[in-house]
Amino acid sequence: MEREIIELFKRHLKLQGDLPLGDDAGAIRLGDEWVVATNDMLVRKTDVPDIMTPEQVGFKAVTMNVSDVAAMGARPVGFLFSLGVPRDIDMDYLEGVAEGISNALKFYGVPVLSADTNEADDLIIDGIALGRTKRLLTRSGARPGDLVCITGDVGRALAGYLVWRHGLEVPEDTKRTLYEKFLEPKARTMEGAVLSDYASAAIDISDGLSKELHLISKMSGVGIEIDGEKLPIREEVLEVTKILKKDPLEIALASGEEFELIFTIHESLMDECPVRCTAIGRVLEGAGVYITIDGKRQEMPVLGWEHLNRGVKGTYREMFR
Amino acid sequence: MEREIIELFKRHLKLQGDLPLGDDAGAIRLGDEWVVATNDMLVRKTDVPDIMTPEQVGFKAVTMNVSDVAAMGARPVGFLFSLGVPRDIDMDYLEGVAEGISNALKFYGVPVLSADTNEADDLIIDGIALGRTKRLLTRSGARPGDLVCITGDVGRALAGYLVWRHGLEVPEDTKRTLYEKFLEPKARTMEGAVLSDYASAAIDISDGLSKELHLISKMSGVGIEIDGEKLPIREEVLEVTKILKKDPLEIALASGEEFELIFTIHESLMDECPVRCTAIGRVLEGAGVYITIDGKRQEMPVLGWEHLNRGVKGTYREMFR
Secondary structure, eight states: OHHHHHHHHHHHOOOOSSSOSOSSSEEEEETTEEEEEEEEEEEHHHHOOTTOOHHHHHHHHHHHHHHHHHHTTOEEEEEEEEEEEOTTOOHHHHHHHHHHHHHHHHHHTOOEEEEEEEEOSSOEEEEEEEEEESSOOOSSOOOTTOEEEESSOSSHHHHHHHHHHTTOOOOHHHHHHHHHHHHSOOOOHHHHHHHTTTEEEEEEOSSOHHHHHHHHHHHHTOEEEEEGGGSOOOHHHHHHHHHHTOOHHHHHHHOOOOOOEEEEEOGGGTTTOOSOOEEEEEEESSSOEEEEETTEEEEOOOOSOOGGGSBTTBSSHHHHO | OHHHHHHHHHHHOOOOSSSOSOSSSEEEEETTEEEEEEEEEEEHHHHOOTTOOHHHHHHHHHHHHHHHHHHTTOEEEEEEEEEEEOTTOOHHHHHHHHHHHHHHHHHHTOOEEEEEEEEOSSOEEEEEEEEEESSOOOSSOOOTTOEEEESSOSSHHHHHHHHHHTTOOOOHHHHHHHHHHHHSOOOOHHHHHHHTTTEEEEEEOSSOHHHHHHHHHHHHTOEEEEEGGGSOOOHHHHHHHHHHTOOHHHHHHHOOOOOOEEEEEOGGGTTTOOSOOEEEEEEESSSOEEEEETTEEEEOOOOSOOGGGSBTTBSOHHHHO
16 A cells, blocks of 8 residues: 555656655755755554663654665754654653654764654654765666675564564573664664765665665666675574574565665775675676575565555564464 | 643753754755755644645645745755555545645645655654755844834634634635635745845744744844734634624734744845835834734733644634634
8 A cells, every 4th residue: 555655646746856756865956965855754553562662762763764864875964853742642751752862863963953743643753864965875876797785784673573572582682682673773874974985876774675675676777686695694583583483584685674774886896995794796787686595596575564564563464473 | 732742852852953943944054055944744633624625735734844944034945745644544535635735846846855655543744845045044033123024914814714613604705715825825935035135033824923923032032012903914804803703813813824924124124125014013122022902002912722732623722612
């Protein structure tokens, strides 16, 4: 249904900014710089698992937005938000949310520019982040021959969710490592600003690695080949997939809200690029996204979820119940 | 309760943009220009009277935001929005909303930069407008001696609401004139951009003339004196107040979502300022907002409403039932 709604709006709205629609944010040119603006709405009922503290909710509302700015190669320079607040809101909860937003802004070094409250049926935080950059990264700049890279690791957000959802018994250290990513993910704001000078295309992982790779492929008009063995999956994720008898690759490809950056980069720039990352594949002529597992090359399925298809209790419901 | 929530967030968030909080929008400096960003959330259940068509709802979501940009003396240059969409949304209704947004963007000459959908319990349109200007107007620039001016007229939005709410019998022409403002208000985007060169302070009428005047007074640290006889109230508003035995001044002071601009201006600039407007009063040393009615000077009450105090069915419930 999300797709249907997007198509409906696309029919009516010719997107006439200085960029085509479909990127993580909009952008306008000012002199020799770009101003990037992104908005992302967090709805308590559908986006917030019960286990999340209000501080974590507030932190995430900022992270979601500055991550989109980072994916465009911009440095976040301001945050705005609108709150939808139910009449019967617990003020202590709201205070926790405020603290979380405040903590995140300090963490990312971003000032609040404006805030606004409204009555609504459910707690809603609609955040906006502004960023600036001299060179914009988009999803459409990947060129055949480029390397495909990823910051950090993948899979912990979903693995953490599964531990919580199924009440899995795992060592405390494992749980902490997974929950850190599941409940308190951080955006790669430093890396995004630096990649502005190096990358040919970039995207952040909101909906899952496989979905993001398909987007880059489609919007750049290229094929992508991933080496399954190169995916940076941490030991703690393997502990969970072992218990659940799941394929760790599937978890890594489907895990959303990781907020790692996926980027493509010309091979010659790789050595001098100071961003710590893992090369996981290569951009090809043509179309389609492929993954090689045990020497066998196959089409990469689109795993992940669409917001409107998710269950009331949160994420991944269709896939993993 | 809205005030309580705002205080809570103010305690936690030091607003560190290039502007203090409390204006219609946030702003950041880029070279010799300001980039202004505003966000305003429209919630169907609380902000949309049943009589509004979906096209009008979409149009208003844009108007609310570009009006805030205009109030800062900026030219709107981009629009972004997040939609909250209930699962059982009527797709025809949503199509109307899209058309309304599209119409408004054409009307104001503003491109869409980015859009995003989420599941929510109620239809929510959170809009963001970006603007740019060389000289920012704020609420804090009014100086003693300045004239206080207003674009257009005041009172029609609330008068139109009362006609609808109480099913008043008024001539078709009267109804059309009132409903135009009640259901399809337009933002003063041209005027705002021009006033950037002339005004000392500005604000748009979201919550009602009296509330906005109190805000300018407080944030500029000045007094304001209004001449009640100078308020530009149209004949059609008087027709309604006559039927309801209400004071037209009360309607003019309380009527929200008029989206007219109130601004202060040095007297010497008044002649050359090309914006059509009415001078309604003067800025004084000191504090407080006063209104002179029939030669008698009195404190101006704060009329209007806070969003969270409004009734489920819409606006002005406490005041006018």
